Each structure stands twice: as structure tokens, then as C-alpha cells.
Amino acid sequence: MIPAKKVLNTLNEHWSVLELLFKRFKMTDFSVKDVQNIIKHKNPQWTSERIFRETNRLLNQEIIIPLAKSSQLEINRAVADFASFLLQEEHLGLAQEITVLVNDLERLGNRLEQAADEGDHSELRRFSRIMDERVRKIIKLFIHNENAIFNIVEQAKSDSSAISLQKRYRAVIEAFDEYIEPMLEMVDIRGEFHACFNIIETQLSQQIDNIELYGRGTQDKRMLEQLRTRILDMHLIGRESLRKSADMLMPLREELRRNSLITRQASKVLGMIRKNGVDRMLSPVQPEFVSDIQRFSLGQQRHMVAYMAGLAEFEHEEYQLPDQNDVPDYQSPHIPDYSEVKKRFSGTEKTKKALLGFLTNEYPKLEADELLFLYQKLVSDDALDLQQDQQRVTVTIAEQDFSLYPFNASTKIEHANDNN
Amino acid sequence: MTTINLAHLTELQAINKKLASGYHISEQDTTLWQQLDQNIDAYQALFSALGHDLHHDARGFYYLASDESTPNMGKISRAIALTVFILIEHFANQGKDPLRAIFDETADLELMQTLVQLNKHLFDQLEIFSGSDLRKDVYLRMVRLGLARETEQGFMHLAPLYRYIDALMEVNEENFDGLEEEL
Numbered sequence: 001m002i003p004a005k006k007v008l009n010t011l012n013e014h015w016s017v018l019e020l021l022f023k024r025f026k027m028t029d030f031s032v033k034d035v036q037n038i039i040k041h042k043n044p045q046w047t048s049e050r051i052f053r054e055t056n057r058l059l060n061q062e063i064i065i066p067l068a069k070s071s072q073l074e075i076n077r078a079v080a081d082f083a084s085f086l087l088q089e090e091h092l093g094l095a096q097e098i099t100v101l102v103n104d105l106e107r108l109g110n111r112l113e114q115a116a117d118e119g120d121h122s123e124l125r126r127f128s129r130i131m132d133e134r135v136r137k138i139i140k141l142f143i144h145n146e147n148a149i150f151n152i153v154e155q156a157k158s159d160s161s162a163i164s165l166q167k168r169y170r171a172v173i174e175a176f177d178e179y180i181e182p183m184l185e186m187v188d189i190r191g192e193f194h195a196c197f198n199i200i201e202t203q204l205s206q207q208i209d210n211i212e213l214y215g216r217g218t219q220d221k222r223m224l225e226q227l228r229t230r231i232l233d234m235h236l237i238g239r240e241s242l243r244k245s246a247d248m249l250m251p252l253r254e255e256l257r258r259n260s261l262i263t264r265q266a267s268k269v270l271g272m273i274r275k276n277g278v279d280r281m282l283s284p285v286q287p288e289f290v291s292d293i294q295r296f297s298l299g300q301q302r303h304m305v306a307y308m309a310g311l312a313e314f315e316h317e318e319y320q321l322p323d324q325n326d327v328p329d330y331q332s333p334h335i336p337d338y339s340e341v342k343k344r345f346s347g348t349e350k351t352k353k354a355l356l357g358f359l360t361n362e363y364p365k366l367e368a369d370e371l372l373f374l375y376q377k378l379v380s381d382d383a384l385d386l387q388q389d390q391q392r393v394t395v396t397i398a399e400q401d402f403s404l405y406p407f408n409a410s411t412k413i414e415h416a417n418d419n420n
Numbered sequence: 421m422t423t424i425n426l427a428h429l430t431e432l433q434a435i436n437k438k439l440a441s442g443y444h445i446s447e448q449d450t451t452l453w454q455q456l457d458q459n460i461d462a463y464q465a466l467f468s469a470l471g472h473d474l475h476h477d478a479r480g481f482y483y484l485a486s487d488e489s490t491p492n493m494g495k496i497s498r499a500i501a502l503t504v505f506i507l508i509e510h511f512a513n514q515g516k517d518p519l520r521a522i523f524d525e526t527a528d529l530e531l532m533q534t535l536v537q538l539n540k541h542l543f544d545q546l547e548i549f550s551g552s553d554l555r556k557d558v559y560l561r562m563v564r565l566g567l568a569r570e571t572e573q574g575f576m577h578l579a580p581l582y583r584y585i586d587a588l589m590e591v592n593e594e595n596f597d598g599l600e601e602e603l
Contacts, residue, residue: 258519259518261589262508262585262588262589263508263509263512263518265588265591266508266509266512266518267509269505269588269591270505270509270542272591273505273542274542277545278498278502278545279498279545282498282501282502283494283498285587285591286497286498286500286584287497287501287583287586287587288497289442289483289493289496289497289565
């Protein structure tokens with residue numbers, strides 16, 4: 001028997017070595033040489049003699065033990081378990097482990113009841129203690145498995161994309177199918193787990209009531225109460241832990257499912273494309289783009305539709321034949337624009353002058369009727385200040401003689417200014 | 421009713437120019453993307469008044485949705501779709517996680533050549549005969565549409581590529597049956 005304290009000291013001293021051994025070799029075996037190398041690596045200043053001595057110390061204290069019928073070594077299981085607990089490098093346990101423990105709990109519950117009925121207090125205490133231990137163990141397993149699942153998830157997420165999807169997520173899928181699903185089934189409100197706890201709980205409550213009633217074995221009451229609380233707590237912890245684990249695994253499972261779905265779909269669609277041709281197959285599904293060109297052209301179907309709809313709604317306005325009044329009078333093409341004439345008129349001297357004289361001077365090439373047309377327009381213009389002569393005068397316009405009372409005019413504004 | 425304060429929409433011109441040319445604005449266009457992200461309501465109202473449908477995809481990109489394209493754009497889109505589907509199959513055949521690989525790995529000329537060689541009869545239909553054709557006809561256009569980004573080694577695919585993955589998932593048995601009948 002090796003004193004515990006001695007082992008603990010060695011563990012403490014060589015923790016870095018053990019950690020590396022544990023991580024590098026996991027659960028496989030290794031040679032003495034490996035151990036020495038690691039010690040040398042961690043303590044480069046040590047002499048080879050010291051390294052040899054330390055290796056022997058690890059061996060003597062059974063921290064590393066030889067494999068049966070071999071010169072290879074392995075880490076003592078107990079130490080490995082402890083290390084895995086410390087490093088949280090836990091591996092997923094079996095759902096059956098928990099199932100077995102729970103079933104055992106049920107069996108123990110029955111034995112406990114029996115012992116209580118017979119009034120055997122030492123037996124009652126013994127079973128209560130065993131049950132207590134089982135419950136602790138179950139809680140430990142729950143927490144252990146939760147950590148393990150966390151590790152699995154982390155690993156699946158951090159892996160390089162070089163390895164295949166199936167390989168990367170194999171652990172995830174396994175964890176889900178082999179642990180989470182059966183466990184969820186078990187903790188389900190109508191599952192066996194729940195039923196079993198109900199039975200145990202009623203049994204325990206019954207015992208406690210009996211103790212209260214008869215006053216026998218009061219010292220056991222507290223122990224039973226504690227056990228009951230612990231079982232209830234365990235149930236809660238189990239549900240919590242499973243829910244958390246499922247939450248961690250679910251997204252990865254979804255991702256895997258989606259990824260394999262996409263792959264499957266891609267090969268299916270490509271197969272269809274190979275059979276039916278690219279254009280025919282892809283035209284109905286391809287994403288569409290907007291571009292400037294298509295916005296300004298009539299190329300798209302919806303543009304055509306809009307255009308046709310516009311045409312369909314088109315209606316003739318009732319065509320109105322012009323009547324006599326609407327027809328503009330004939331105007332000789334020689335006549336200059338009236339506004340032009342007026343501008344020219346207001347551009348000349350500001351005093352009143354004979355309109356006809358102005359017109360004959362300015363437009364010598366016009367025919368008499370054309371000049372008269374302009375004259376008439378000027379006379380009826382409101383913007384001019386007009387004054388008619390009192391005497392009848394005969395004027396010659398474009399070799400034609402006219403006798404009339406001619407108008408003299410100046411622009412109105414000018415006239416107003418003159419008054420001022 | 422959204423009030424549009426044009427003074428806040430400082431990148432309007434650049435955004436309009438990009439979107440109208442069919443470009444997808446994703447997170448790599450930091451300024452434009454932030455601008456859109458912050459004033460999405462105003463931009464959406466503005467663009468819908470202009471007769472566009474400014475679409476925000478939660479996977480991190482904005483684009484103008486349209487229900488059809490001109491024949492030329494349609495052809496480009498088909499070529500891109502085919503390339504993306506073939507890429508997915510290619511990565512899956514190599515045992516990689518296709519979704520991850522498509523966004524993580526660079527598409528270089530070598531990959532393009534392999535793709536075209538392996539799927540010659542499909543690319544032939546789109547008049548793509550070599551890796552450099554694929555680069556020119558598909559990848560450079562993808563860059564112009566904001567679906568990929570050119571790097572030193574090749575091209576990186578960007579988030580808007582999800583439109584094609586969605587399109588891939590849309591192809592289902594019913595479409596297929598319809599096609600069979602047509603044939």
C-alpha cells in the first residue's frame with residue numbers, strides 16, 4: 001500500500017509530464033523511452049540519472065503501470081480518470097449506465113421499504129446509504145456526459161474543413177443517437193425514469209410519515225429526507241443537463257442535415273441538367289438581376305405586358321370637324337410676324353407718327369393688302385396710343401390710292417411718360 | 421409613413437449606381453453596407469417609389485429583386501448557377517463540407533480548369549470551353565455583380581451566392597415532373 005500523500009506529491013511534482021502523457025497517448029500504451037523523453041522535455045536541465053530515477057518513481061508508485069505481458073506502459077486507470085476529470089477531457093458514457101443505476105435505485109427502494117416494514121433500522125440505514133451513493137453517481141454521470149458532449153461539439157466545430165463532413169460529425173451523430181435520444185425518452189414525463197422516481201418518492205415519503213407517526217427511529221428521518229431531496233434534485237439536474245446537451249448538439253445536427261441535403265440536391269439537379277439541357281432546366285429557377293439596360297428597354301415580358309395594356313386602354317377622342325369659325329383666315333406668307341412689326345414700331349421715335357407712313361417705309365416690298373392687314377392689326381392693338389386725323393387724306397400705298405382718315409400712334413407707355 | 425431625409429442618405433448616388441447595375445451590396449462594401457443598414461427604411465421607401473424592390477437578405481446582403489431578366493442577363497445567371505451547383509458537387513465529391521468550402525476556399529484557375537474538364541458537356545452548352553473562359557465569362561461577371569471578390573490567388577465567393585443555393589433548393593420534384601411532361 002502506497003501512502004496517498006506520497007502519490008499526491010508525485011502527481012503534483014510531475015503534473016505537467018502526466019498531462020502531456022495523457023493528452024498525447026490518450027488511452028493507448030507507451031514505452032519507458034516516451035516517458036523519459038517527456039520528462040527530459042519538461043525538465044531540460046535534469047541529468048539522465050535524475051530522469052531515470054524519476055521515471056522509476058512514477059513506476060514504483062503505480063502512477064504508470066506496465067501492460068500485462070508487455071514492456072509497454074499505461075497510465076493507471078484511477079489516475080487517468082482523475083486526470084480526465086481535472087482536464088475535462090471526458091468521454092461520453094453510455095445511456096445504459098444511467099439506466100442500470102436507475103433500475104438499481106428502484107430495486108434498492110423496494111428493499112428499503114421492506115426493511116422499514118420489518119423495523120430493521122440498521123438495514124434501512126444501509127440501503128439508504130447505498131441509494132445515496134447511487135444518486136451521487138448518477139449526477140456525476142450526467143455532468144460528466146454533459147462535459148463530454150461539450151468537447152465533442154467543440155471538436156466538430158474547430159476541425160479543419162479538409163476532412164469529410166461525415167467523418168467530422170460522426171461523433172456528433174453518435175452522441176445524439178446513442179445518448180441524447182434514449183436519455184430524453186427516459187426522462188420524458190411519461191417515461192420509466194419518471195415513474196420510477198415517483199415510486200421511490202412515495203415510498204420515502206411514506207417512511208418519513210411512519211417515522212413521524214410512530215416516533216420510532218427519529219434519527220433516520222433526517223437521512224431519508226435528505227435522500228428524497230437528493231433524488232428530486234438529481235431528476236432536475238438530469239433534465240437540465242440533457243436539455244443543455246441537446247441544445248449544443250442540435251445546431252450541428254441541423255447543419256449536417258442541411259449540408260447533406262444541399263449535396264444531394266446539387267447532384268440531383270445536375271443530373272436533371274445533364275438529361276434535359278442547361279437552359280431548359282435552369283431558366284425557371286435562376287435568380288434574376290436588375291440592370292440599367294433592362295430598365296430602359298422594352299425587352300422584358302412585363303414591359304411588353306405594360307405596353308400592351310396601355311394599347312388596350314387607348315381610346316379615340318371623338319374627332320371634331322372644324323366649322324367655319326375655326327378656320328384661320330388666309331394669311332399671305334410675305335407678311336412678317338406681327339410681334340416683330342410691333343417691336344420695330346416701338347423701336348422708332350417716340351413721337352406720334354402716321355402708321356401707314358411707318359409701314360410703307362419699313363416694308364416697301366409688301367403688297368397694298370398686306371400692308372393694310374398690318375395697319376388694321378396695329379390700329380386694333382390696345383398697347384398703342386392712337387389718334388385719328390380729322391381730315392380725309394388720300395395716300396398712295398404700293399402704287400394704290402386710298403382715301404381715309406389715317407391713324408397716328410405711339411406706344412402707350414411712352415405717351416404716359418411724356419405727360420409726366 | 422417613412423420620412424426620407426435625403427441629407428442622411430449620403431451614399432445614395434453610389435448605392436443607386438451599384439444596385440441598378442445588378443450589384444449585390446454585401447458586408448465587404450463596408451461604407452455602402454453600413455449606410456444601407458442604418459437607413460434601410462428610407463432607402464427601401466425611396467427605391468420602391470422608383471419602382472424597384474430593394475431586398476435585404478438576413479445573410480448579409482442587399483439587392484434589387486426582379487422577377488425576370490433580359491435574355492443576356494439570364495444567360496449569365498444560368499452560367500453562374502451551373503458553376504455554383506458544379507462547385508457544390510465538386511467539393512462534396514472531395515469529401516469536404518460543401519457550404520463551408522464554397523465560402524472558405526479560393527477558386528483559382530486550376531480549380532476552374534478542373535471544373536470545366538469534368539463537366540465539359542454542360543459547359544459546352546453555355547459556350548464555356550476552358551478554365552479561362554470560365555474565369556472571363558463567369559467569375560469576372562460575378563465580381564461585377566458582387567457575388568465574388570477577386571484576390572491574389574483567385575476568387576472568393578461572397579454571401580449573395582446564397583441566392584443560388586436557395587434556387588438550388590427550390591428545384592423540386594414538381595418542377596421536374598412539369599419538365600418531364602413538356603418533353
